[in-house]
Amino acid sequence: PVDLRSDTVTTPTPGMRAAMARAEVGDDVYAEDPTCRALEERVADLLGTEAALFTVTGSLANLLGVRALVRPGAEVLCEARAHIARAELGAHAAVFGVTSRTWSHPRGLVDLAAVRELLVPDAGPYFVSTAAVSVENTHNFGGGSVQPLDSLRALRELTAASGVGVHLDGARLWHASAATGVAPGTYAACADLVSVALSKGLGAPVGSLLAGPAAAVADARVWRKRLGAGWRQAGVLAAAGMYALDHHLDRVPEDHANARALADRLADVAPGIVDPAGVQTNIVVLDLAAAGIRTGAAEVAERARAAGVLVSVLGPAALRLVTHLDVDEAGCRHAGEVLSTALK
Amino acid sequence: PVDLRSDTVTTPTPGMRAAMARAEVGDDVYAEDPTCRALEERVADLLGTEAALFTVTGSLANLLGVRALVRPGAEVLCEARAHIARAELGAHAAVFGVTSRTWSHPRGLVDLAAVRELLVPDAGPYFVSTAAVSVENTHNFGGGSVQPLDSLRALRELTAASGVGVHLDGARLWHASAATGVAPGTYAACADLVSVALSKGLGAPVGSLLAGPAAAVADARVWRKRLGAGWRQAGVLAAAGMYALDHHLDRVPEDHANARALADRLADVAPGIVDPAGVQTNIVVLDLAAAGIRTGAAEVAERARAAGVLVSVLGPAALRLVTHLDVDEAGCRHAGEVLSTALK
Amino acid sequence: PVDLRSDTVTTPTPGMRAAMARAEVGDDVYAEDPTCRALEERVADLLGTEAALFTVTGSLANLLGVRALVRPGAEVLCEARAHIARAELGAHAAVFGVTSRTWSHPRGLVDLAAVRELLVPDAGPYFVSTAAVSVENTHNFGGGSVQPLDSLRALRELTAASGVGVHLDGARLWHASAATGVAPGTYAACADLVSVALSKGLGAPVGSLLAGPAAAVADARVWRKRLGAGWRQAGVLAAAGMYALDHHLDRVPEDHANARALADRLADVAPGIVDPAGVQTNIVVLDLAAAGIRTGAAEVAERARAAGVLVSVLGPAALRLVTHLDVDEAGCRHAGEVLSTALK
Amino acid sequence: PVDLRSDTVTTPTPGMRAAMARAEVGDDVYAEDPTCRALEERVADLLGTEAALFTVTGSLANLLGVRALVRPGAEVLCEARAHIARAELGAHAAVFGVTSRTWSHPRGLVDLAAVRELLVPDAGPYFVSTAAVSVENTHNFGGGSVQPLDSLRALRELTAASGVGVHLDGARLWHASAATGVAPGTYAACADLVSVALSKGLGAPVGSLLAGPAAAVADARVWRKRLGAGWRQAGVLAAAGMYALDHHLDRVPEDHANARALADRLADVAPGIVDPAGVQTNIVVLDLAAAGIRTGAAEVAERARAAGVLVSVLGPAALRLVTHLDVDEAGCRHAGEVLSTALK
Ligand SMILES: [Ca+2]
Ligand SMILES: [Ca+2]
Ligand SMILES: [Ca+2]
Ligand SMILES: [Ca+2]
Ligand SMILES: [Ca+2]
Ligand SMILES: [Ca+2]
Structure with a gap:
């Protein structure tokens, strides 16, 4: 996954x-x-x-x-x-x-x-x-x-x-x-x-x-x-x-780029869910409520999990995605796809 | 005192x-x-x-x-x-x-x-x-x-x-x-x-x-x-x-009245130092800065002490007065006089 | 009591x-x-x-x-x-x-x-x-x-x-x-x-x-x-x-004398229960087992209590008596009588 | 060492x-x-x-x-x-x-x-x-x-x-x-x-x-x-x-044998320093005082260290030797020699 x-x-x-x-x-x-x-x-x-x-x-x-x-x-x-x-x-x-x-x-x-x-x-x-x-x-x-x-x-x-x-x-x-x-x-x-x-x-x-x-x-x-x-x-x-x-110190910027791309993708799909410009490093926090999504965070996380993508539930309407050296650009792109679907 | x-x-x-x-x-x-x-x-x-x-x-x-x-x-x-x-x-x-x-x-x-x-x-x-x-x-x-x-x-x-x-x-x-x-x-x-x-x-x-x-x-x-x-x-x-x-339970309202009167008096002398309407019980907190008083709270307290009135210093520009059963109406009125002078 | x-x-x-x-x-x-x-x-x-x-x-x-x-x-x-x-x-x-x-x-x-x-x-x-x-x-x-x-x-x-x-x-x-x-x-x-x-x-x-x-x-x-x-x-x-x-400092020796007398009395009644010579101050610890008494300490204490004398249970076979200014010589003598009976 | x-x-x-x-x-x-x-x-x-x-x-x-x-x-x-x-x-x-x-x-x-x-x-x-x-x-x-x-x-x-x-x-x-x-x-x-x-x-x-x-x-x-x-x-x-x-579980008895041999050796050199029969496992505690050795434990440990053998000081007259899988029989024998000398 x-x-x-x-x-x-x-x-x-x-x-x-x-x-x-x-x-x-x-x-x-x-x-x-x-x-x-x-x-x-x-x-x-x-x-x-x-x-x-x-x-x-x-x-x-x-x-x-x-x-x-x-x-x-x-x-x-x-x-x-x-x-x-x-x-x-x-x-x-x-x-x-x-x-x-x-x-x-x-x-x-x-x-x-x-x-x-x-x-x-x-x-x-x-x-x-x-x-x-x-x-x-x-x-x-x-x-x-x-x-x-x-x-x-x-x-x-x-x-x-x-x-x-x-x-x-x-x-x-x-x-x-x-x-x-x-x-x-x-x-x-x-x-x-x-x-x-x-x-x-x-x-x-x-x-x-x-x-x-x-x-x-x-x-x-x-x-x-x-x-x-x-x-x-x-x-x-x-x-x-x-x-x-x-x-691994030198490759940290890759994680930042992946996080930003993920945020861009999700903000396209669900405007308001995250401000990509605010994603400065490797962490993306999603605010489902701000995007008008009524599905609970736990439910979205479960859908994603079923599709092979694991994310953290931070609260009833909040999810966290963290990029890192074990997930490459393709993996993050895949996660973006899966989450785009799960958020609907 | x-x-x-x-x-x-x-x-x-x-x-x-x-x-x-x-x-x-x-x-x-x-x-x-x-x-x-x-x-x-x-x-x-x-x-x-x-x-x-x-x-x-x-x-x-x-x-x-x-x-x-x-x-x-x-x-x-x-x-x-x-x-x-x-x-x-x-x-x-x-x-x-x-x-x-x-x-x-x-x-x-x-x-x-x-x-x-x-x-x-x-x-x-x-x-x-x-x-x-x-x-x-x-x-x-x-x-x-x-x-x-x-x-x-x-x-x-x-x-x-x-x-x-x-x-x-x-x-x-x-x-x-x-x-x-x-x-x-x-x-x-x-x-x-x-x-x-x-x-x-x-x-x-x-x-x-x-x-x-x-x-x-x-x-x-x-x-x-x-x-x-x-x-x-x-x-x-x-x-x-x-x-x-x-x-002593029944006489608590006297302390409240004394505190309000004290606040009234001081707000007259130093507008902004306290909102008398906000003095609901027996405690009066004075905000010297809000009244434009530059003398420090410690200095004011010291002046009052020298004149026989003891108050608490809560911060650089904050004093606290607490009324209670050992200070009657006359005592509070006296304290109001002393503090009016000390604040100048 | x-x-x-x-x-x-x-x-x-x-x-x-x-x-x-x-x-x-x-x-x-x-x-x-x-x-x-x-x-x-x-x-x-x-x-x-x-x-x-x-x-x-x-x-x-x-x-x-x-x-x-x-x-x-x-x-x-x-x-x-x-x-x-x-x-x-x-x-x-x-x-x-x-x-x-x-x-x-x-x-x-x-x-x-x-x-x-x-x-x-x-x-x-x-x-x-x-x-x-x-x-x-x-x-x-x-x-x-x-x-x-x-x-x-x-x-x-x-x-x-x-x-x-x-x-x-x-x-x-x-x-x-x-x-x-x-x-x-x-x-x-x-x-x-x-x-x-x-x-x-x-x-x-x-x-x-x-x-x-x-x-x-x-x-x-x-x-x-x-x-x-x-x-x-x-x-x-x-x-x-x-x-x-x-x-009250000066009268402490009275408590010591009372404790010693109590120990003397009980050692007479139940040899081995306490060494009176070891009672140096106002505390008497009784060792029922050492005196061959099979009645439990709690039972003895209860009997004494019923007769108006309160003592502490320190263990299954140990009792403690403490003399002090609220119990005079007569009181201690009475306690000795009551305990003598209770120990039998 | x-x-x-x-x-x-x-x-x-x-x-x-x-x-x-x-x-x-x-x-x-x-x-x-x-x-x-x-x-x-x-x-x-x-x-x-x-x-x-x-x-x-x-x-x-x-x-x-x-x-x-x-x-x-x-x-x-x-x-x-x-x-x-x-x-x-x-x-x-x-x-x-x-x-x-x-x-x-x-x-x-x-x-x-x-x-x-x-x-x-x-x-x-x-x-x-x-x-x-x-x-x-x-x-x-x-x-x-x-x-x-x-x-x-x-x-x-x-x-x-x-x-x-x-x-x-x-x-x-x-x-x-x-x-x-x-x-x-x-x-x-x-x-x-x-x-x-x-x-x-x-x-x-x-x-x-x-x-x-x-x-x-x-x-x-x-x-x-x-x-x-x-x-x-x-x-x-x-x-x-x-x-x-x-x-490594099966080889623990080797450590016990080494410890016993070490104790035997040292008890020969310094009678009373340890009872070899009491060495049941991989730890040997030496009692210098019991062997009449006046040299302090720290000094003996230092002498051994200088000769390439490290031991623990447990107290002013007590040393501890622990055998384990990183020291084989030869190593322990060598330690016995070094300590025999150091104890003199
Ligand atoms: Ca790790
Ligand atoms: Ca009073
Ligand atoms: Ca009080
Ligand atoms: Ca008391
Ligand atoms: Ca090894
Ligand atoms: Ca280790």
């Missing part, structure tokens, strides 16, 4: 598998896995941070990253549909006692006025202090939207003045960079802690990284183990990540 | 002290304190719930109340300046792993459209499920505003349909009732768990209650002890609460 | 009630309650610490005290039947993530060899570090036994050498002092953080204190509020505590 | 790497990875449980396993040097609020009398209830000792009677079975939840499993994701686990 549910479904290519099979490994709990070390250094260099930590998932990288900035009982501010607020099962509160308040933006973007309104640094002994603001770039549920660099810089300035940290959920930071030409390190410079994923658009089977100051990363390493995620000969996975950075 | 910082500053009257001195007591951990039992039954009756639990603070009643509705990792939705979000030191996350998302309303009111947008019940094993919505009535930082009964009922209907709970932070529910004539039990009927305070406008030295279903309250009793708040001969405090319900 | 279940059942005397009725009060959350302040200073002076914090319960004082010494994921060592391990509902783990390991001693005493065996300070990034040892003096479930000063000093030396803290659960430290003549401050000098109770043998209705370094106590004050226990005009309770220190 | 620090250092063999390279994979968060599914079913069958969950580490399997049995504030009992108490960074308390009490046994074995003494099921609303007992088989820090089946069965009977659960930390359950001929499923039948490791003696790079009832495992799957450990195409690692079960 053509699987557009998420770019997490990507599977390792033969070349990546070969790289994994010949990976040099050691015990990563003892920081002795040379491939993990190399990957961590490479990503730290790429992002311009002192250090990085290889983690099982982007959720774990985010969990440890927000923890690095926010004490129990303090708050992180984020957009209401941010991955940390919606798709990490409340772990930030459940595991680390981090509370949150949110602003809402249709595309998931930073709303500086809203942040300014919510921000309360150093609130004293009776009130909740804002300790960090978290930004997701690109914003998954906002439709793969790219956070404007200017607004990230303004956020950095606003928060730095009051000692508030910035966490950047960069699960798809590669896509933001591919779309804008802004280097990952330039985005990372707007934040204190940054997570990036290898297992989504880059096609690795497992793995993300948390990058930031050496002391924060060292502390995150201890907490990674405390959470039961201190893996051993993880070099077999790090090798996949190295391969992904070598071979 | 005339202390308008908060209605928490109220101190027991001679009559209340006498009631405390003759209170019948027992060991409340063993549920053997007759005065605590009587108070709990009385408040449960007043609110129309099966049971109630006497707690050290309103924060504790809220903490246990939200916990009764939300498992670790699930979320409660509330307004961004709700007491549970701002003034309880993040305990809901820090102690019980409850995560939260927020909508913003200038007066702290329920925004049904926003709730509908945020609400995600039964989100499955990958996403955060909304387990409860919390409403504060009256809303402290929103200026003592009363939640319209219609919107509470609509919220109840919206959430009940999807199995989501409603928590009512009724620290000043008495004031809402006094302002609208709607009985406390009518408000309580819109929620699953309700907290009410005795130590604020009612003048008791210590104590709030959590009211709701018997099983939830029994469980809250165990967690009250686990949090180190299972007090012993608390009947001495419950007696103050009983006295407050007997003697 | 003669209630020997616990010394927590003590109720305020007329004198204490009068003191409460005339207490000067203020808002203790703002640290403005003069009676709370006075009590905190007095207890800090008594124990020779920089500061003290007035808390709702001894459990809360212990919870905040252990937290001051142990980070989440680190461990506290204690005797297996210590109050913090048995009678605080697992709060240390549930609220603050503190883990524990235990040694077992028939009388609940410090076993230096066992502590030495368990102690692992600074265990590095892979193992649990011992951060504190907690000692209960007197030890409630150990039969009100007094920790020998020598062993407390040896423990202090042992732990200080490795940077491990000592927490002293002194809920009945007054009783240890009364039994040995060692000043409370001398015991407190063997620990970093100390809790003491006013609501047990001293007869106050509610309240304990946590005493220690000023910074730790200030931090505990914030966490007290976060746990929902930041009370307001608590001076009414602090006044009871002041009164208790003034009038 | 000959690395005897732990059997976690084992690295994948060429055959295992080939199996990984050809693994069929899918998205395991969606339970669509066929190799993960196959591994989980195979281990569940092997242990005779309804289901199993593939986890990043044995620590995570234990963390989720104990959680399945113990609510926040309830307790698990275990031996004082159990892996869950010593080597999981206090996660059970820090993440899930589980408290613990411990008994001590020189070889880490179940002490039924001690368990009986500590066990307090259904302790009511004032005391900590025992919810589970955890047993480690083989016991790592106890010297790879095997828990006698009789005592596991007696423990099962004791706890079942009172509704208390049993958790089996079977990181090296394969070794217990190899040593005794008792099938893994027979051991597993004495417990409710069982963890087993693939990454230690079996030589897989990463991975353990938690096995138990289907409902508990399904819930553990959600919490695995909440902790940030819901990996994606983990089939590449599951394939290594399958290969390990196919090819």
Whole structure:
């Protein structure tokens, strides 16, 4: 089937598998896995941070990253549909006692006025202090939207003045960079802690990284183990990540082109269902209601599935399509056909 | 001094002290304190719930109340300046792993459209499920505003349909009732768990209650002890609460009148600083910026303090005045004079 | 009835009630309650610490005290039947993530060899570090036994050498002092953080204190509020505590004499049920099995209750009697008669 | 170097790497990875449980396993040097609020009398209830000792009677079975939840499993994701686990023989340093003090390291050697020579 549910479904290519099979490994709990070390250094260099930590998932990288900035009982501010607020099962509160308040933006973007309104640094002994603001770039549920660099810089300035940290959920930071030409390190410079994923658009089977100051990363390493995620000969996975950075980073624009073409096709068939100009990266969110389609999202997804195309249901009238390296141009064109029919 | 910082500053009257001195007591951990039992039954009756639990603070009643509705990792939705979000030191996350998302309303009111947008019940094993919505009535930082009964009922209907709970932070529910004539039990009927305070406008030295279903309250009793708040001969405090319900509930409208008069006076002096018509209960929030006053809120508060009037600083350009039973009409008039001068 | 279940059942005397009725009060959350302040200073002076914090319960004082010494994921060592391990509902783990390991001693005493065996300070990034040892003096479930000063000093030396803290659960430290003549401050000098109770043998209705370094106590004050226990005009309770220190501290030896006499009486009737020489303070633990009594503890307690004497069931064959200021010599003698019969 | 620090250092063999390279994979968060599914079913069958969950580490399997049995504030009992108490960074308390009490046994074995003494099921609303007992088989820090089946069965009977659960930390359950001929499923039948490791003696790079009832495992799957450990195409690692079960399970006795030979050799050189008859599996713990050796453990380890042999320092006078598939008989003999010299 053509699987557009998420770019997490990507599977390792033969070349990546070969790289994994010949990976040099050691015990990563003892920081002795040379491939993990190399990957961590490479990503730290790429992002311009002192250090990085290889983690099982982007959720774990985010969990440890927000923890690095926010004490129990303090708050992180984020957009209401941010991955940390919606798709990490409340772990930030459940595991680390981090509370949150949110602003809402249709595309998931930073709303500086809203942040300014919510921000309360150093609130004293009776009130909740804002300790960090978290930004997701690109914003998954906002439709793969790219956070404007200017607004990230303004956020950095606003928060730095009051000692508030910035966490950047960069699960798809590669896509933001591919779309804008802004280097990952330039985005990372707007934040204190940054997570990036290898297992989504880059096609690795497992793995993300948390990058930031050496002391924060060292502390995150201890907490990674405390959470039961201190893996051993993880070099077999790090090798996949190295391969992904070598071979799959450059092809991300293809996914963007496929997503845009898909949006174009569907907007032709069902005007209003998506604004193709707003499809900046590899994610297409469809608004059935806006297109006047009464068929429910679950029903459309089921029709598509029956025809060999898998998509995600985001809500009663919302679908999400994510392009990635396991679906080529022809596959996306086919998905467009199938969905055009399913939407009718 | 005339202390308008908060209605928490109220101190027991001679009559209340006498009631405390003759209170019948027992060991409340063993549920053997007759005065605590009587108070709990009385408040449960007043609110129309099966049971109630006497707690050290309103924060504790809220903490246990939200916990009764939300498992670790699930979320409660509330307004961004709700007491549970701002003034309880993040305990809901820090102690019980409850995560939260927020909508913003200038007066702290329920925004049904926003709730509908945020609400995600039964989100499955990958996403955060909304387990409860919390409403504060009256809303402290929103200026003592009363939640319209219609919107509470609509919220109840919206959430009940999807199995989501409603928590009512009724620290000043008495004031809402006094302002609208709607009985406390009518408000309580819109929620699953309700907290009410005795130590604020009612003048008791210590104590709030959590009211709701018997099983939830029994469980809250165990967690009250686990949090180190299972007090012993608390009947001495419950007696103050009983006295407050007997003697101070009826006089709440005086505080409302005093607050309105204070707002009238200040709006005359500094047009725009507050809309007197919006002062529904015993809280007056002043917006210095809106009145074109450039003096900072801290500076104004300091000037007033020097002249014997204490007020709260809510933000760089925001002050809060709270009327209560320890400041009579003359005291409020005096405060109006002092503040009129301090604002210049 | 003669209630020997616990010394927590003590109720305020007329004198204490009068003191409460005339207490000067203020808002203790703002640290403005003069009676709370006075009590905190007095207890800090008594124990020779920089500061003290007035808390709702001894459990809360212990919870905040252990937290001051142990980070989440680190461990506290204690005797297996210590109050913090048995009678605080697992709060240390549930609220603050503190883990524990235990040694077992028939009388609940410090076993230096066992502590030495368990102690692992600074265990590095892979193992649990011992951060504190907690000692209960007197030890409630150990039969009100007094920790020998020598062993407390040896423990202090042992732990200080490795940077491990000592927490002293002194809920009945007054009783240890009364039994040995060692000043409370001398015991407190063997620990970093100390809790003491006013609501047990001293007869106050509610309240304990946590005493220690000023910074730790200030931090505990914030966490007290976060746990929902930041009370307001608590001076009414602090006044009871002041009164208790003034009038009830000196009479503690009477309770010890009553307990010893009760033990003597019961050992005569049922040889082996208790060693009267081991009854050092106000607690008598009866071992029915050791006396060859086959009647279950619950049955004996029920018989006594029917005859107007209340005792605690500690286990299938164990009962506990606690003497205190609400039961005089005659009452204890009566209890001895009733129990003698009930044991047959 | 000959690395005897732990059997976690084992690295994948060429055959295992080939199996990984050809693994069929899918998205395991969606339970669509066929190799993960196959591994989980195979281990569940092997242990005779309804289901199993593939986890990043044995620590995570234990963390989720104990959680399945113990609510926040309830307790698990275990031996004082159990892996869950010593080597999981206090996660059970820090993440899930589980408290613990411990008994001590020189070889880490179940002490039924001690368990009986500590066990307090259904302790009511004032005391900590025992919810589970955890047993480690083989016991790592106890010297790879095997828990006698009789005592596991007696423990099962004791706890079942009172509704208390049993958790089996079977990181090296394969070794217990190899040593005794008792099938893994027979051991597993004495417990409710069982963890087993693939990454230690079996030589897989990463991975353990938690096995138990289907409902508990399904819930553990959600919490695995909440902790940030819901990996994606983990089939590449599951394939290594399958290969390990196919090819490395049978050779575990070689490691036992090597360990015994090593112990024999060292006991000859330094009588008292270890009782070879007590070396039942692949772990040798050396007690330098018992052998009258004054050189510190760290110094001996350093000397060995300089000569190409790595061992673990367990304490000031304790070393641990662990045999495994990456060190053959010759390697172990060499290690014996080097250590013989280093001990002098
Ligand atoms: Ca992938
Ligand atoms: Ca008050
Ligand atoms: Ca008054
Ligand atoms: Ca008392
Ligand atoms: Ca391995
Ligand atoms: Ca190998």
